[in-house]
Amino acid sequence: MDVDTRLLRSFRAVAEEGSLTRAAQRLYLSQPALTKQIRQLEERLGARLFQRSKHGMAPTAAGEALAAALPSVLDAWDAARRAVRGAEAEASRVLRVGFLASAANEKTQPIIARFRECRPDWRIELRQASWGDPAAGLVSGEVDAAFMRLPFPRQDEFASLALLTEPRCVAMAAGHPLARRESLRFEELLDEPFIAAPGAAGAFRDHWVAADARGGRPVKVGAVAEHPDDWLTAIANGDGIALAPASAARYYARPDIAYREVEGVAPSTVALVWPKAVPPSGPLSDLIAAAAALAD
Amino acid sequence: MDVDTRLLRSFRAVAEEGSLTRAAQRLYLSQPALTKQIRQLEERLGARLFQRSKHGMAPTAAGEALAAALPSVLDAWDAARRAVRGAEAEASRVLRVGFLASAANEKTQPIIARFRECRPDWRIELRQASWGDPAAGLVSGEVDAAFMRLPFPRQDEFASLALLTEPRCVAMAAGHPLARRESLRFEELLDEPFIAAPGAAGAFRDHWVAADARGGRPVKVGAVAEHPDDWLTAIANGDGIALAPASAARYYARPDIAYREVEGVAPSTVALVWPKAVPPSGPLSDLIAAAAALAD
DNA sequence: AGTATCGATAACCTGACGTTATGGATGTCG
DNA sequence: CGACATCCATAACGTCAGGTTATCGATACT
Numbered sequence: 080m081d082v083d084t085r086l087l088r089s090f091r092a093v094a095e096e097g098s099l100t101r102a103a104q105r106l107y108l109s110q111p112a113l114t115k116q117i118r119q120l121e122e123r124l125g126a127r128l129f130q131r132s133k134h135g136m137a138p139t140a141a142g143e144a145l146a147a148a149l150p151s152v153l154d155a156w157d158a159a160r161r162a163v164r165g166a167e168a169e170a171s172r173v174l175r176v177g178f179l180a181s182a183a184n185e186k187t188q189p190i191i192a193r194f195r196e197c198r199p200d201w202r203i204e205l206r207q208a209s210w211g212d213p214a215a216g217l218v219s220g221e222v223d224a225a226f227m228r229l230p231f232p233r234q235d236e237f238a239s240l241a242l243l244t245e246p247r248c249v250a251m252a253a254g255h256p257l258a259r260r261e262s263l264r265f266e267e268l269l270d271e272p273f274i275a276a277p278g279a280a281g282a283f284r285d286h287w288v289a290a291d292a293r294g295g296r297p298v299k300v301g302a303v304a305e306h307p308d309d310w311l312t313a314i315a316n317g318d319g320i321a322l323a324p325a326s327a328a329r330y331y332a333r334p335d336i337a338y339r340e341v342e343g344v345a346p347s348t349v350a351l352v353w354p355k356a357v358p359p360s361g362p363l364s365d366l367i368a369a370a371a372a373l374a375d
Numbered sequence: 376m377d378v379d380t381r382l383l384r385s386f387r388a389v390a391e392e393g394s395l396t397r398a399a400q401r402l403y404l405s406q407p408a409l410t411k412q413i414r415q416l417e418e419r420l421g422a423r424l425f426q427r428s429k430h431g432m433a434p435t436a437a438g439e440a441l442a443a444a445l446p447s448v449l450d451a452w453d454a455a456r457r458a459v460r461g462a463e464a465e466a467s468r469v470l471r472v473g474f475l476a477s478a479a480n481e482k483t484q485p486i487i488a489r490f491r492e493c494r495p496d497w498r499i500e501l502r503q504a505s506w507g508d509p510a511a512g513l514v515s516g517e518v519d520a521a522f523m524r525l526p527f528p529r530q531d532e533f534a535s536l537a538l539l540t541e542p543r544c545v546a547m548a549a550g551h552p553l554a555r556r557e558s559l560r561f562e563e564l565l566d567e568p569f570i571a572a573p574g575a576a577g578a579f580r581d582h583w584v585a586a587d588a589r590g591g592r593p594v595k596v597g598a599v600a601e602h603p604d605d606w607l608t609a610i611a612n613g614d615g616i617a618l619a620p621a622s623a624a625r626y627y628a629r630p631d632i633a634y635r636e637v638e639g640v641a642p643s644t645v646a647l648v649w650p651k652a653v654p655p656s657g658p659l660s661d662l663i664a665a666a667a668a669l670a671d
Numbered sequence: 672a673g674t675a676t677c678g679a680t681a682a683c684c685t686g687a688c689g690t691t692a693t694g695g696a697t698g699t700c701g
Numbered sequence: 702c703g704a705c706a707t708c709c710a711t712a713a714c715g716t717c718a719g720g721t722t723a724t725c726g727a728t729a730c731t
Contacts, residue, residue: 080515081381082452088377099678112720114679119719124456125471125517126463133677133728144462148455155451156378159444160420166440167422175421219376221421395709408689410710415688429697429708 080123084156087149089116090128094146098135107279160220161357168223172201174362177208177215177225180307181330183242183349186373187226190242190351193369194362201362209305210276213283217352223363224353228324231352232281239350240367242374249341250327251320258337265292265343272301272319274310287322289344307331324349376419380452383445385412386424390442394431403575456516457653464519468497470658473504473511473521476603477626479538479645482669483522486538486647489665490658497658505601506572509579513648519659520649524620527648528577535646536663538670545637546623547616554633561588561639568597568615570606583618585640603627 092102093113103113117136121128128142138146168174174194182205183190191203206222208215215225218233229239249268251258257267275298276284285291288298301319304310314321315335323331324347328338351370353359359367388398389409399409413432417424424438434442464470470490478501479486487499502518504511511521514529525535545564547554553563571594572580581587584594597615600606610617611631619627620643624634647666649655655663 080456080517081379081384082456083377083379085377100676109721110678111680111722115719118679124459126459128459131678135677139462140466141459141463144458145455148451148458151451152448152455155444155447159441159448160376160378162440162444163420163422163424163437166435167437170436221376396707405690406709407691407711411688414710427709431708 082120082123084153086116086120087152089113090120090145091149091153093117093129093136094138094142096135097137157220157356161354164220164223168362173204174201174224174366175204175206175216175222176366177206177217177222177227179208179210179213179215179226179228181324181326182226183351183370184245184326184330186242186370189373190366190370193372194366197365197369198362203366210283210310211279211305213276213280217354223357224351224366227350227352228283229348229350230282230286232283234282236355237352238355239352240370240374241348241350242370244346244348244375245325246346247322247341247344248325248328248338249320250314250323250331250336250338252315252317253335253337255317255320255337257320258339260339262340262342265289265341268320268341269293269296270299272299274302274304274313274319274321275300277303277305289322292344311336378416378419380449382412382416383448385409386416386441387445387449389413389425389432390434390438392431393433453516453652457650460516460519464658469500470497470520470662471500471502471512471518472662473502473513473518473523475504475506475509475511475522475524477620477622478522479647479666480541480622480626482538482666485669486662486666489668490662493661493665494658499662506579506606507575507601509572509576513650519653520647520662523646523648524579525644525646526578526582528579530578532651533648534651535648536666536670537644537646538666540642540644540671541621542642543618543637543640544621544624544634545616546610546619546627546632546634548611548613549631549633551613551616551633553616554635556635558636558638561585561637564616564637565589565592566595568595570598570600570609570615570617571596573599573601585618588640607632 089102089106089108092105093099096102096105099113099117100110103110106113117128124141124145126141127139128145129136129138178187181187194203195201206216208225212219213227213231214233215227215231216222217225217227217237226242227239249263257263273288275288278284290298302313304313310321311331311333313319315333322341322344323338325338351367353363353367357363385398385402385404388401389395392398392401395409395413396406399406402409413424420437420441422437423435424441425432425434474483477483490499491497502512504521508515509523509527510529511523511527512518513521513523513533522538523535545559553559569584571584574580586594598609600609606617607627607629609615611629618637618640619634621634647663649659649663653659
């Protein structure tokens with residue numbers, strides 16, 4: 080009987096959450112979709128994996144057996160995937176590095192240049208990811224490392240080297256009434272509609288609407304943006320405002336957008352990030368050294 | 376990046392065969408379907424896994440890396456699946472045994488009765504499989520053991536205990552001209568249309584059209600049958616004839632079907648079969664002992 | 672009784688993935 | 702050199718798998 084690792088991850092989420100509804104939220108699926116997945120897994124395995132009740136889903140003995148055996152399967156696949164990626168990188172002499180928006184700002188090019196001095200016959204392929212994947216291809220294994228803004232989903236599975244920290248500011252349409260001010264406090268922005276990242280971005284999305292500074296009040300989402308382009312457009316159109324790193328005023332300057340200082344929100348850190356499961360060696364180690372030499 | 380083990384098995388088949396076309400045949404898929412699968416795997420892994428040429432598919436370094444890592448993944452999943460099945464059997468006190476057609480003939484019930492004496496609080500659930508799955512649920516892991524006719528696909532992965540051997544006869548419509556004879560030679564049947572098992576049955580299908588006794592001549596297929604019912608109907612309707620175990624004359628007697636002796640084809644063996652990867656213990660071991668006591 | 676929460680089911684829609692048919696490239700043979 | 706064979710890739714098409722929203726039944730709580 081074949082299985083998709085996606086089904087196994089769904090099973091694991093249900094087993095950990097003890098609830099279909101909560102697991103579905105965590106997986107960014109609807110509850111019926113997850114119900115079907117679990118039923119499908121049960122039917123194909125020929126075993127009832129959960130005892131259903133009003134209180135949720137309690138694993139059966141068979142369910143416990145699967146939960147116990149699951150790490151071996153997922154880790155084996157993860158290792159296989161990394162082995163493929165490693166062989167491909169060696170064969171092509173390309174290190175793939177994911178990034179969002181402006182990567183590591185002005186440090187990006189010097190880091191790459193430094194790496195190139197160290198490894199003249201290698202090259203770095205930069206891959207931009209959408210905000211729907213704030214881990215910039217690291218979780219999926221498409222890239223070897225990434226320039227990322229903290230926090231991002233599943234951060235505990237990765238090692239990171241902080242490169243720079245910068246304050247956050249607020250971006251709004253140039254004609255917005257608050258744009259007449261040089262500096263704002265975050266409480267003044269609580270009722271404004273915000274441009275948010277997609278739901279699947281999880282903690283990353285929460286961070287960029289400063290959910291932790293809202294005292295439990297839900298954010299009003301004016302629009303959802305996946306890329307800098309649509310984000311800029313939505314802001315300029317007045318669909319909402321957004322928190323942004325201070326560097327955005329340099330990298331994304333436009334006459335129809337005003338960037339203003341804001342107090343009451345934590346600064347933003349950019350880090351070079353790589354999987355903990357991959358002890359750095361060879362080219363990856365060199366990239367990390369290059370970045371460390373230029374870190375704040 | 377998630378993956379379905381089915382894709383991994385497809386990859387393995389291509390890597391082993393070194394040819395998409397031959398691997399597609401082995402997997403009972405069309406070649407374009409398999410092309411798509413491999414392309415999908417390559418795209419999602421972000422690596423070219425094969426070098427394509429007129430001569431076939433040669434694995435790249437990345438492809439070799441995946442081939443090397445693959446057994447760990449598939450074995451881990453196999454172990455997980457068996458752990459689930461084992462926990463389920465223990466919890467429900469049910470041993471699942473697959474079978475085709477008449478199982479182990481008259482020995483079936485005595486074996487089960489003997490097992491019950493040994494394990495009074497256990498029970499055996501018999502599951503009939505179609506001829507599209509001549510391994511009767513063993514390969515897919517749906518059952519713990521099976522009464523099977525040799526040969527069956529992937530037989531080398533299983534241990535077997537031969538229970539009985541019986542000659543094969545030929546079944547045909549009662550009004551067939553050859554039915555007037557008591558005994559026939561297989562060469563006399565070479566031009567007759569045969570009722571065959573589905574293509575996915577592989578070696579099992581070949582065995583029951585006696586491909587090995589045809590000297591390379593292809594069999595003419597009059598109809599395909601998946602179950603004894605449609606097989607009997609097709610024979611009675613004159614769509615074709617078929618080889619059958621001698622016991623079929625007892626278990627599947629009908630006034631419109633004649634069973635006749637045939638020389639020149641090997642006899643048929645029924646065995647109790649279980650996975651080599653599962654050293655028999657507990658209830659499975661008891662079932663094997665019960666069957667051994669009644670074997671020829 | 673009203674409300675909240677849980678998982679299950681129904682209806683619906685989209686896209687994934689299979690098939691057959693065909694094509695391009697290369698090699699072999701008469 | 703032309704005909705044929707063989708390989709993998711691509712196109713067109715059809716089916717159904719798997720997602721969604723809406724709703725339901727069961728239970729618990731106030």
